[in-house]
Amino acid sequence: MDSVESQVYIIIFSTLFLGGIMSTFVISMVFIHRQRQAQNQQKLDHIKSEHEKTLLNIENEIQQETLTHIGRELHDNIGQLLSLAKLNFGSIKPEKQEEGKNILSQAIQEVRGLSKQLNLDWVESISINEFVAQQLTKIQNTGFCETTLEAEFDLVDLPKDQKLVLIRVIQESLNNAIKHASPDHLKIEMRSIDGKRQILIKDDGKGFDSTQKSNGSGMYNLKKRMETIGGGFDLTSVVGKGTEINLTLPN
Incomplete structure (x- = not known):
């Protein structure tokens, strides 16, 4: 009888021991999985943050490039058109006056075109x-x-x-x-x-x-x-x- 009881105790103890090991293993796996999930989420958040930061820097650089271009156009192109229009308006000849109006209209169109570039709406279109x-x-x-x-x-x-x-x-x-x-x-x-x-x-x-x-x-x-x-x-x-x-x- 003692032998049978001993075997029963051994079986119960072994079962409890193995159950404890399995429980510990499952809990460890769940903990590791959650840790990895947290790490992956941190990586995703970092990637998203870097992506947004990169896009913001790019938008700023494009705007700076656009402003530099507008500055050159105002000085080199539109400035010359306005000077040329002024010279034509200074003449008493009707044909020169008409030419001055045409040049002024061209300058206005150029300014309107440049104004559209002051924001990034042009990127969409x-x-x-x-x-x-x-x-x-x-x-x-x-x-x-x-x-x-x-x-x-x-x-x-x-x-x-x-x-x-x-x-x-x-x-x-x-x-x-x-x-x-x-x-x-x-x-x-x-x-x-x-x-x-x-x-x-x-x-x-x-x-x-x-x-x-x-x-x-x-x-x-x-x-x-x-x-x-x-x-x-x-x-x-x-x-x-x-x-x-x-x-x-x-x-």
């Missing part, structure tokens, strides 16, 4: 294709270099965050080419390669050794900005043979 075409036309009109646009697709109905990032990255890439590359030709290609939409920004300028680590943060910032929208940024350059920037768009 313009496609990336239109924006790229406008940027290249501005560059070519300055006489700085020749420009070409080749597009296999139209980028329309992009989410605002993707559009803002693309606009700023393209702006900065073109600015860098103008400032540092001294190219004879700037070319932008919008192509579908292996099922991925890409924007290629090419120049035939000075180029540089892209294998050497740069002291600046410009290229790194552009790469990080493309990553915030799920895209990619790749740069290749050869001394004396120009630079190519490849922007891979998010799916």
Whole structure:
């Protein structure tokens, strides 16, 4: 009888012991799962915060770029139109007076066009294709270099965050080419390669050794900005043979 009781006690103890181990294991797994959930939520909150911060910085930079452009236009273009109108109005000839009115009307249209750029509403109404075409036309009109646009697709109905990032990255890439590359030709290609939409920004300028680590943060910032929208940024350059920037768009 003692032997039977001992076996029963052993079985009960073993059952309780195993139950305790299983309970401890389950509680530990639940605790670990909740910890991971909390960590993942923190990561998501951080990513969201960084994304919003990046977009805010980009909006500010685009506004600054726009104000700089408006300042140049007011001085170089509209200022000259108003001076020319004044000269024509100073004449007693009817044809000069009429020409002055036409020039003044042109200046008013230019001012209205610039006023629309003072906020970011224009971002909503313009496609990336239109924006790229406008940027290249501005560059070519300055006489700085020749420009070409080749597009296999139209980028329309992009989410605002993707559009803002693309606009700023393209702006900065073109600015860098103008400032540092001294190219004879700037070319932008919008192509579908292996099922991925890409924007290629090419120049035939000075180029540089892209294998050497740069002291600046410009290229790194552009790469990080493309990553915030799920895209990619790749740069290749050869001394004396120009630079190519490849922007891979998010799916």
